[in-house]
Amino acid sequence: MAIDLTALRAHFPSLDSGLAFFDGPGGTQTPRPVADAITATLTGPLSNRGSISSSELNAERAVTEFRAACADLLNVPAAGIVHGRSATQLTYDFSRHLAKTWRPGDEIVLSRLDHDCNVRPWIQAAEHTGVTVRWMEINSRTTELDLFSYEEALSPRTRMVAVTAASNVLGTKPPVRRIADLAHEHGALVYVDGVHYAAHNLVDVPAMGADLFVCSPYKFLGPHCGVLAGAPELLETIRPDKLLPSSDAVPERFEFGTLPYEILAGVTAAVDFLAAMDPGQSPTRRERIANSLGSLHDHERALRARLEEGVRALGTAVTLHSRAADRTPTLLMTLDGRDARQAQLHLAARDVLAPAGSFYAHEPFAALKLTDPALRAGLAPYNTADDVDRFLDGLSSFLRG
Incomplete structure (x- = not known):
């Protein structure tokens, strides 16, 4: 089973804006039924x-x-x-x-x-x-x-x-x-x-x-x-x-x-x-949630792999700090010699929303000596491969500028 992404995205009026949202870790978009x-x-x-x-x-x-x-x-x-x-x-x-x-x-x-x-x-x-x-x-x-x-x-x-x-x-x-x-x-x-x-x-x-x-x-x-x-x-x-x-x-x-x-x-x-994203034939809501989130995990894992591969292809200009073996589809990165806030602005001008900051993570930033602001790209259920490619194209053009 898999999530029907086209059908799912149709429930989100905000996606009609044409924006590609990578700010899910700060709060997701809201479907119309909610x-x-x-x-x-x-x-x-x-x-x-x-x-x-x-x-x-x-x-x-x-x-x-x-x-x-x-x-x-x-x-x-x-x-x-x-x-x-x-x-x-x-x-x-x-x-x-x-x-x-x-x-x-x-x-x-x-x-x-x-x-x-x-x-x-x-x-x-x-x-x-x-x-x-x-x-x-x-x-x-x-x-x-x-x-x-x-x-x-x-x-x-x-x-x-x-x-x-x-x-x-x-x-x-x-x-x-x-x-x-x-x-x-x-x-x-x-x-x-x-x-x-x-x-x-x-x-x-x-x-x-x-x-x-x-x-x-x-x-x-x-x-x-x-x-x-x-x-x-x-x-x-x-x-x-x-x-x-x-x-x-x-x-x-x-x-x-x-x-x-x-x-x-x-x-x-x-x-x-x-629970309805990919419920299968399960009789209980808990089981439908489990089925749907299993499919969501597969969807987000594939997009994360595409995103990471694309970021690594940008070379040493980008440092990925998300390295744990077991982790969510959220990437934190710093840009060599470049201001992540300017990268955020550059991406936003292309209708790609990826925030820069420290995101209330005071202890991790201090412990790892991370640069503030850093750029964060987080995936959500409604993200697509096209969204990922738009993010990568925008970041690549920023680094070339």
Whole structure:
């Protein structure tokens, strides 16, 4: 089976612009069914959640369907799905929730590979509680995590390990299950940033060994928000500050204020869109998601190979920093003697969108001594071979100029 790319692209009004989008790691384009679901929910009838009027029931259904869809996407119970404004907001919230139980002398382990949303909240929580921060380092040759440094960082005092499932700049996918198993041997919780990973891979939170897993639907064709997943029995042990009249039930206790029902409906529609890309004959949504993401992986792997081959053909003028054996279709590159921001502008003039910057990846850029800005090209489900060729032609013409 394979994705019908022509049929898939027809669902994206923004593609009618003629733009070739390589900015998927920062946020994907939105298919019409997602926008339609948001509009239909928002225009109602819609009220706060309840069990009497049709408008109340519409809000209740939006919440229920959102939790069920994300449960199928991430392979956790629906009661383990928490909505947040963003992955950053959720991580800040849970850093504060979890830090309530930390004591001076405790330790946490962070990764030099991570986006700052899975670094700074934990560092700041540690500073407030007198907790020591230890590090997993990056192997500069392979751009993979140095697991020896990780094992050295663990101790009986380790309370939590935070790690990405995939780097948003390098694409590197660390062995999260092995990292989690070692953390659990020391009695530590594992918090996984899956924002970049979930856009390209089938997520199985329990199989990954993650205690808490966070992702962002706008990275996989949905609206702007964040989702946190965990076992309901673990969430029951975490006590956030909350308003007295608000629900103390899991997962509602972590969701502050009225939920954005239209955004929840958009997330559900995005999950259903992913499941329909190449569903096969599977009877369950989880199985359809698995089939579709398997085909997506094949599609993106072929395009990544075409992109890498073309970039390498440009010679020493371009340095590719994405070198891990296991990684997503995301390439970070620097240009010898040239400004990546100027390359971004040159490409944009040709209707090719590939951003330049450091992309909130403060630790990887510092650890690998990368030039800021660097050029990032990331693939998404709607990209084509023609898109790749346009990117390569544009970059080649920039380097010749």
